[in-house]
């Protein structure tokens with residue numbers, strides 16, 4: 001908040017320890033004990049100065065850093081009366097199309113979910129795999145058949161992706177890749193354990209699908225290493241992995257220099273954090289986005305208001321900042337948040 005009361009809002013998912021090591025308690029502790037006190041009195045528009053202070057004083061903790069970065073970005077937009085995408089060079093698209101994730105389920109539910117997404121306008125379906133091989137094949141086959149029997153009202157190609165979240169060994173993943181080839185699966189995300197860069201590389205060289213690193217790619221250094229080792233066709237980039245727009249942009253730039261495809265995604269956060277990645281998505285050359293997962297946070301209970309899924313994606317507004325209004329009545333305060341002055 002500035003002296004005149006202009007307020008920027010940030011959001012980060014608390015239980016992201018499986019990606020960044022951050023827990024809710026740790027994020028709150030870093031924010032209240034260190035990050036917020038460091039920023040009092042600083043010029044919120046001078047992001048270079050703020051980022052250099054944060055990087056010098058705090059190692060890691062990209063979750064807490066994201067919460068601050070998103071809030072500062074929102075604040076800067078409100079101060080300058082510009083949408084955030086205009087602060088970073090302007091948008092190249094007004095609509096951010098999203099993939100839709102199909103969760104683990106039985107065949108009937110899988111088909112119903114796929115059909116529902118197609119009817120809602122989604123044109124990329126990403127199936128979570130890593131059950132038994134037979135069940136994975138049956139579910140992917142069911143989604144392919146649902147796609148093939150669906151009459152679109154547009155001429156957009158419907159793509160089928162899978163995400164194994166590191167479930168397989170490399171040779172097992174290649175077996176699955178050959179099975180999925182029958183169903184025209186275009187993208188295989190994190191087929192092997194996050195530490196198995198050689199396995200990713202083996203698949204990149206031998207699998208029919210585009211191989212995407214998600215859990216293997218958590219930092220600028222990871223994007224660089226994966227590119228240098230030619231270990232994946234694509235990387236899945238998320239704000240929380242970077243901790244700031246500045247670092248996320250660096251990850252995007254490295255992927256582009258390496259001629260890698262990239263997906264900009266999110267971590268099932270609410271609408272405010274989603275708006276941050278949407279504002280980035282509006283400006284990039286890439287065209288793969290996963291920005292629909294905020295649907296898991298009900299609109300009624302989400303303090304962030306202002307974005308809605310339509311036609312399988314999100315249309316951008318032109319409000320200053322992130323374009324999200326925060327309903328303070330829906331914020332819940334934990335007792336260890338008492339140091340915050342909302």
Ligand SMILES: [Mg+2]
Pocket residue numbers: 163165189190214215236
């Ligand atoms: Mg993934």
